[in-house]
Amino acid sequence: MKQFPTDFLWGGAVAANQVEGAWQEGGKGLSTSDVQPKGIFGDVTERKGHTFSLKDVAIDFYHRYPEDIALFSEMGFGILRVSIAWTRIFPQGDELTPCEAGLAYYDELFDELAKHGIKAMVTLSHYEMPWHLVTQYGGWSNREVITFFERYAKVVFKRYAEKVKWWLTFNEINMSLHAPLTGVGLQDGCNESDVYQAIHHQLVASALVVRACHLLIPDAKIGNMLLGGLVYPLTCQPNDVFETLQENRKWLFFGDVQCRGAYPGYMLRYFRDKGIDVVITEEDKHILKQTVDFISFSYYMTGCVTADKALNKKIRGNILNMVPNPHLQASEWGWQIDPVGLRTLLNELWDRYQKPLFIVENGLGAKDQPDEQGQIQDDYRISYMNDHLVQVREAMEDGVDVLGYTSWGPIDLISASKAEIGKRYGFIYVDRQDDGSGTLARTRKKSFYWYQEVIRTHGASLKA
Numbered sequence: 023m024k025q026f027p028t029d030f031l032w033g034g035a036v037a038a039n040q041v042e043g044a045w046q047e048g049g050k051g052l053s054t055s056d057v058q059p060k061g062i063f064g065d066v067t068e069r070k071g072h073t074f075s076l077k078d079v080a081i082d083f084y085h086r087y088p089e090d091i092a093l094f095s096e097m098g099f100g101i102l103r104v105s106i107a108w109t110r111i112f113p114q115g116d117e118l119t120p121c122e123a124g125l126a127y128y129d130e131l132f133d134e135l136a137k138h139g140i141k142a143m144v145t146l147s148h149y150e151m152p153w154h155l156v157t158q159y160g161g162w163s164n165r166e167v168i169t170f171f172e173r174y175a176k177v178v179f180k181r182y183a184e185k186v187k188w189w190l191t192f193n194e195i196n197m198s199l200h201a202p203l204t205g206v207g208l209q210d211g212c213n214e215s216d217v218y219q220a221i222h223h224q225l226v227a228s229a230l231v232v233r234a235c236h237l238l239i240p241d242a243k244i245g246n247m248l249l250g251g252l253v254y255p256l257t258c259q260p261n262d263v264f265e266t267l268q269e270n271r272k273w274l275f276f277g278d279v280q281c282r283g284a285y286p287g288y289m290l291r292y293f294r295d296k297g298i299d300v301v302i303t304e305e306d307k308h309i310l311k312q313t314v315d316f317i318s319f320s321y322y323m324t325g326c327v328t329a330d331k332a333l334n335k336k337i338r339g340n341i342l343n344m345v346p347n348p349h350l351q352a353s354e355w356g357w358q359i360d361p362v363g364l365r366t367l368l369n370e371l372w373d374r375y376q377k378p379l380f381i382v383e384n385g386l387g388a389k390d391q392p393d394e395q396g397q398i399q400d401d402y403r404i405s406y407m408n409d410h411l412v413q414v415r416e417a418m419e420d421g422v423d424v425l426g427y428t429s430w431g432p433i434d435l436i437s438a439s440k441a442e443i444g445k446r447y448g449f450i451y452v453d454r455q456d457d458g459s460g461t462l463a464r465t466r467k468k469s470f471y472w473y474q475e476v477i478r479t480h481g482a483s484l485k486a
C-alpha cells in the first residue's frame with residue numbers, strides 16, 4: 023500500500039470524563055457528565071448519598087497517565103487528543119478566578135506528552151459542562167454562558183500557549199440535536215426553538231474562542247468538531263434523495279456556520295417553516311465571520327434515509343435515527359460499518375469547504391474476551407481500522423487534504439452513550455468491568471502491535 027505523507031499525524035483520542043475518573047479530586051466541580059451515570063442517553067441522577075457511576079474512577083487516567091502515555095509512545099503516536107474538564111478549571115463555571123490545582127494537572131499532562139515527543143490536541147468541551155451552569159443559568163440557553171466559556175478558554179489558551187498548538191472547540195457540536203443536556207445543558211422539556219437558541223449561543227462562543235486563540239497563540243490551529251453523520255438515500259426515488267439532502271444538512275449546518283461564517287439559507291427557511299425564532303443579533307453575525315482553521319470530525323457509521331413515513335417509523339433504529347443500509351454489516355452495537363463512506367465523507371467535506379480535515383475519532387466498539395493466555399486477539403478491530411485507513415489514503419489520492427488520524431479510545435474507556443466499559447475501543451485492554459470490578463491493569467492487545475506497525479511504516483503495512 024502506498025505510504026501516507028511523513029508529516030501525517032497519527033495518534034489516538036480520549037475525553038476527560040471517559041478516562042480521568044478522580045471526579046472529586048483537585049477541586050473539580052460537578053459536571054453534566056457526573057450527573058449522568060448511565061451515559062448521555064441516561065437519566066439525570068443528582069449525586070447525593072451513595073450512587074455508583076463507572077465514570078467516577080473511569081480508567082483512572084488522572085493518576086495513571088504516565089504509564090498510558092508511555093504505551094502510546096511505544097505505539098509511535100505523534101499526537102494525542104484529550105479534553106480539558108471545564109470543571110477542573112472553573113468548578114462552578116461562573117467564578118472569576120480559575121482553580122490552580124486543575125491548571126497544574128493539565129500542565130503535568132502536557133509536559134508528560136512533550137517528554138515523549140507527542141503533540142497535544144485539546145478539545146475545550148467534550149460532552150460536559152459545569153452542572154451549576156445548568157441548574158442556575160439554564161445552560162447554553164443563557165447568553166451569559168458565552169462569557170463564562172470565553173473566560174475559561176482564554177485562561178487555558180494563555181496557560182498552555184507554549185504547550186498546545188492544536189485546539190478544538192465543542193466535541194460533536196451537532197450532537198446537541200439528539201442529546202440536548204450533554205450538548206447544550208438543556209434539561210427535559212425543552213423544545214426545538216430552545217435547542218436552536220442554545221446552539222446559536224454555542225456557535226457564537228465557538229467563533230469567539232477561535233478569535234481568542236488566534237490572538238493569544240498565533241502559531242496554533244483551532245478547528246471545529248462534527249459528528250460525521252453521513253446518510254444515503256434508501257432508494258433513488260427523488261423524494262428519498264431530497265430528504266437525504268435535508269438530513270445531511272441537519273449536521274452540515276454546523277460546519278457551514280463554523281467554516282463559512284454565516285447561517286445558510288436552507289436553515290433560515292427551516293426556522294421559518296417550523297416557527298423557530300432564534301435571536302441572532304447583528305453583533306453575533308459579525309462574530310460568526312471568524313471561521314475555523316480546519317475541520318475535525320468523528321466517523322463511525324453511515325445510514326439511510328427514506329421519505330416514506332410509514333417505513334421510516336417502522337425501521338429507524340440507532341441513536342441517530344437512521345434507517346439501516348441493507349448492504350452493510352453492523353457492529354455488536356448495531357453501528358453499520360462502512361469504510362467507503364469515510365472516503366465519500368472526506369471528499370464531500372473537502373469539496374464543500376476546502377479546509378484541511380482531521381479525523382479525530384474512528385474505531386470499533388466491541389466485546390473483547392481474553393484468550394487462555396490472557397491475550398486479546400482483536401482481529402475484528404484490526405480489520406475495521408485497516409479498511410477505514412485504506413479509504414483515508416484513497417481520499418488523499420483524490421486530492422483531499424487530511425492532516426491526521428486519531429483513533430477513538432486507543433485505550434479502553436467508558437463509552438459515552440451508555441457509560442459501559444464492556445464496549446471496548448482500545449489497542450490497550452483495561453482490566454475493569456461494568457460492575458466496577460477489576461485491577462485497572464493495562465495489557466497490549468494484538469491491535470496494539472498492528473497499529474504500531476502502521477505508524478512505523480507510514481501506512482505501508484495496510485492491506486488494500
Ligand code: BG6
Binds near residue numbers: 320439440445
Ligand atoms: C463520539 C464521542 O460520539 O463517539 C465519544 O465523541 C464517544 O465521546 C464515541 O465515546 C463512541 O461512542 P460510544 O457511545 O460508543 O462511547
